[in-house]
Amino acid sequence: MTILQDATKTKDHQKSPPKSTPLLLVIAGAIIVVALTYVLPPFRNYQLATIGAYFCVTAGLTVLTGLNGQLSLGHGALMATGAYTLALWQNKFDLLLPGIALAVLVTTVVGGIIGLAAARLRGPYLAGLTLAVAVVVPSITSTFDKTFNSDQGLSVALDPPPGVIPVEQWQAWLCWAGALLTVLVLAYLVRGRFGRDLRAVRDDETAAKLAGVGVARTQVMAFVVSAACAGLAGALFAVLAQSVSPGAFPLTLSLFLLMAIVIGGLGRLTGALIGAVLLVALPSVAQSIAEDAGSQHLEGNLALTFFGVVLVLVMLAAPGGLAALKFPRRSRRQKG
Amino acid sequence: MRRTATVLAALLLAAGCSNGNSTSSGGSGNTPGVTDNSILIGTHQPLTGPAAAGYSEIAPATKAYFDYVNANGGIYGRKITYKIMDDGYNPANTQQVVRQLVLQDKVFAILNGLGTPTHTGVLDFLKTNRVPDLFVASGSRTWNQPGKYPGTFGFNPDYTIEGKILAAYVKQTYAGKKVCFLGQDDDFGRDSLAGVEKVLGTVAAKQTYVVTNPNVGPQMGAFKAAACDVVILASIPGFTALSIGTAAKIGFKPQFVVSNVGSDPSTLTKTLGAAAPLLEGVVAANYLPLDTDESNPWIQLYKKVNSQYNGNAAFDNNVVYGMSVGYLFVQALQGAGKDLTRDKLTAAVQKGGFTGPGLVPTRFSAQDHSGYAGEQITKLTGGKATYLGTPYTTDDADGAVTAYSGAAATPPQNGIPTAQ
Numbered sequence: 001m002t003i004l005q006d007a008t009k010t011k012d013h014q015k016s017p018p019k020s021t022p023l024l025l026v027i028a029g030a031i032i033v034v035a036l037t038y039v040l041p042p043f044r045n046y047q048l049a050t051i052g053a054y055f056c057v058t059a060g061l062t063v064l065t066g067l068n069g070q071l072s073l074g075h076g077a078l079m080a081t082g083a084y085t086l087a088l089w090q091n092k093f094d095l096l097l098p099g100i101a102l103a104v105l106v107t108t109v110v111g112g113i114i115g116l117a118a119a120r121l122r123g124p125y126l127a128g129l130t131l132a133v134a135v136v137v138p139s140i141t142s143t144f145d146k147t148f149n150s151d152q153g154l155s156v157a158l159d160p161p162p163g164v165i166p167v168e169q170w171q172a173w174l175c176w177a178g179a180l181l182t183v184l185v186l187a188y189l190v191r192g193r194f195g196r197d198l199r200a201v202r203d204d205e206t207a208a209k210l211a212g213v214g215v216a217r218t219q220v221m222a223f224v225v226s227a228a229c230a231g232l233a234g235a236l237f238a239v240l241a242q243s244v245s246p247g248a249f250p251l252t253l254s255l256f257l258l259m260a261i262v263i264g265g266l267g268r269l270t271g272a273l274i275g276a277v278l279l280v281a282l283p284s285v286a287q288s289i290a291e292d293a294g295s296q297h298l299e300g301n302l303a304l305t306f307f308g309v310v311l312v313l314v315m316l317a318a319p320g321g322l323a324a325l326k327f328p329r330r331s332r333r334q335k336g
Numbered sequence: 337m338r339r340t341a342t343v344l345a346a347l348l349l350a351a352g353c354s355n356g357n358s359t360s361s362g363g364s365g366n367t368p369g370v371t372d373n374s375i376l377i378g379t380h381q382p383l384t385g386p387a388a389a390g391y392s393e394i395a396p397a398t399k400a401y402f403d404y405v406n407a408n409g410g411i412y413g414r415k416i417t418y419k420i421m422d423d424g425y426n427p428a429n430t431q432q433v434v435r436q437l438v439l440q441d442k443v444f445a446i447l448n449g450l451g452t453p454t455h456t457g458v459l460d461f462l463k464t465n466r467v468p469d470l471f472v473a474s475g476s477r478t479w480n481q482p483g484k485y486p487g488t489f490g491f492n493p494d495y496t497i498e499g500k501i502l503a504a505y506v507k508q509t510y511a512g513k514k515v516c517f518l519g520q521d522d523d524f525g526r527d528s529l530a531g532v533e534k535v536l537g538t539v540a541a542k543q544t545y546v547v548t549n550p551n552v553g554p555q556m557g558a559f560k561a562a563a564c565d566v567v568i569l570a571s572i573p574g575f576t577a578l579s580i581g582t583a584a585k586i587g588f589k590p591q592f593v594v595s596n597v598g599s600d601p602s603t604l605t606k607t608l609g610a611a612a613p614l615l616e617g618v619v620a621a622n623y624l625p626l627d628t629d630e631s632n633p634w635i636q637l638y639k640k641v642n643s644q645y646n647g648n649a650a651f652d653n654n655v656v657y658g659m660s661v662g663y664l665f666v667q668a669l670q671g672a673g674k675d676l677t678r679d680k681l682t683a684a685v686q687k688g689g690f691t692g693p694g695l696v697p698t699r700f701s702a703q704d705h706s707g708y709a710g711e712q713i714t715k716l717t718g719g720k721a722t723y724l725g726t727p728y729t730t731d732d733a734d735g736a737v738t739a740y741s742g743a744a745a746t747p748p749q750n751g752i753p754t755a756q
Contacts, residue, residue, distance in 0.1 A: 043439035142546040145521055151546050152453040152522035241431045243457035248428035
């Protein structure tokens with residue numbers, strides 16, 4: 001019922017619905033997460049933390065791809081940059097928060113460099129460039145194996161959480177603090193002039209240029225912002241896994257991220273959240289199905305199939321993604 | 337917003353329901369995973385992904401041995417449930433599945449978690465939760481740190497021990513020849529090289545490979561240019577086959593000496609296909625009975641279990657390995673006694689003194705958590721490995737490589753170890 005009401009409310013004008021402010025939503029989100037961490041058993045808290053870490057990168061990616069129209073297949077590599085930065089820092093200095101900040105900074109710089117090249121490319125060429133970035137990670141780690149320790153990767157030195165807080169709860173707090181901060185910054189960014197520029201460049205570059213929007217600059221900025229989010233997510237994953245290795249950031253991760261934001265709803269932060277939940281929930285569901293079916297070898301592969309099927313179904317039923325889902329909608333029939 | 341919240345709530349609910357049923361298997365009493373008639377243990381294995389070839393057969397074989405034990409009454413009336421989780425040889429997945437096993441399924445212990453990079457990441461987690469971490473399937477020296485990881489124990493002879501034994505054979509048999517070394521670019525290759533160089537001194541040429549780059553052309557070219565007579569490989573099966581094949585392609589015919597983990601003849605023969613005759617004369621090492629040795633009582637036992645409880649899977653050294661892991665774990669359970677706790681289990685392993693399928697004893701003690709103490713050299717002839725000479729034992733420091741003369745144990749009548 002609520003869905004119907006909501007749908008009719010936003011039907012007449014999509015661009016300026018009377019939204020509640022992002023700050024209030026984020027505070028509400030923080031309260032819910034903290035409350036959840038006290039109720040959930042440890043393993044669920046770990047999954048919640050993983051959702052938070054995924055949320056950072058999907059939020060950034062959906063701004064880049066959904067609002068600015070740039071396709072990136074290289075966000076897994078950007079996460080790896082953040083993760084390795086944190087690992088190298090932690091093993092030397094063991095100061096978590098400055099390490100995460102540094103990871104974001106380094107990934108931002110790397111994102112800036114890729115963004116400069118990406119701003120000159122369109123469509124499949126852009127996808128090709130970012131794909132190359134994702135593929136090159138294992139080669140870099142094995143070429144400079146003295147630093148990155150090749151396929152084996154690095155372990156991450158971590159202090160136990162302060163006081164008597166369980167590790168999983170602490171991880172959930174840390175990841176969601178990062179995620180909510182990311183969302184807050186992104187929500188305010190895309191509401192203002194920057195967000196308008198992003199959409200203008202996405203919809204028509206020539207028109208945007210005529211209106212005085214710096215096309216290349218906007219595209220580079222979008223990539224930088226999105227890279228910073230990926231760097232944060234990478235650092236959080238390094239904390240969660242207590243290790244980094246090329247195997248944790250394969251090409252399929254980048255593809256999964258893209259699928260997640262498309263299924264969730266491209267260009268919407270709520271879609272990014274749904275995507276992050278799916279990234280954790282679908283493999284887990286797939287695994288329990290495989291277990292019930294009694295096939296050990298199915299487990300690793302079923303998640304892929306699952307994602308594919310869900311993607312196809314969502315695109316058929318709700319082309320705007322799950323976040324744009326409107327149940328029995330009359331206006332669509334009339335139009336079509 | 338509300339619409340999204342509804343979708344999210346539905347998703348969370350779905351995710352919650354899917355796993356809700358598995359928590360019920362938690363233990364009664366104080367020990368997680370143990371009830372009066374059951375023991376729940378778990379493992380992480382590469383059932384899919386780059387390391388699945390060969391290695392994916394190990395855990396089902398272990399499970400088959402447990403099923404055999406269960407069918408014969410279990411251990412002190414308790415039946416063993418072995419929960420196998422696939423991590424695809426990806427450390428990030430290992431984190432996830434091991435947390436699920438420990439926190440959600442509440443397993444009593446983790447057994448035979450496979451892989452150096454994968455298992456390294458969960459050591460601290462298992463230590464914090466005081467979960468016994470028995471018989472890790474890898475020869476890394478990381479598992480042998482009783483002070484730092486009191487609950488972790490290895491299974492394989494560590495790669496340094498193996499390197500020393502292979503090098504001692506090379507030194508004796510191919511005296512004065514030029515020896516070169518190709519190793520995996522991680523602890524495996526590095527530990528092995530350390531062992532080889534302890535015995536032989538600096539090798540003439542050394543190269544590394546990474547699993548993600550299936551091309552060893554440059555490495556073999558460098559060895560050919562250096563005119564190596566003997567090439568020692570610290571490689572997984574796929575790269576053993578690749579190295580031997582590549583060398584033959586460029587007309588380079590050294591004597592290959594291969595690490596145990598990369599030398600299973602059936603896996604290599606399958607990988608090389610028509611080029612399998614190149615395997616003739618390859619030297620390797622092992623510490624368990626060989627799959628082709630029909631007269632060995634252990635192999636007879638394992639074949640029986642394999643046909644009854646493992647769906648008559650292809651019988652190779654991976655199956656032998658998996659069942660030997662199961663046998664050793666049952667021995668540890670017997671040692672821990674009827675009143676089973678986690679501390680009693682680790683104490684029983686530390687007490688050591690297990691006699692089983694291994695050609696050499698295990699090294700378990702309060703100061704040493706590494707697995708088997710040595711290996712025996714094998715040679716491949718006609719697609720079959722056979723043992724040469726006697727087994728050797730050594731340590732991973734500067735100790736000498738010495739022949740081991742202890743007699744091999746025979747399995748008990750019913751194939752199930754009793755308390756010692």
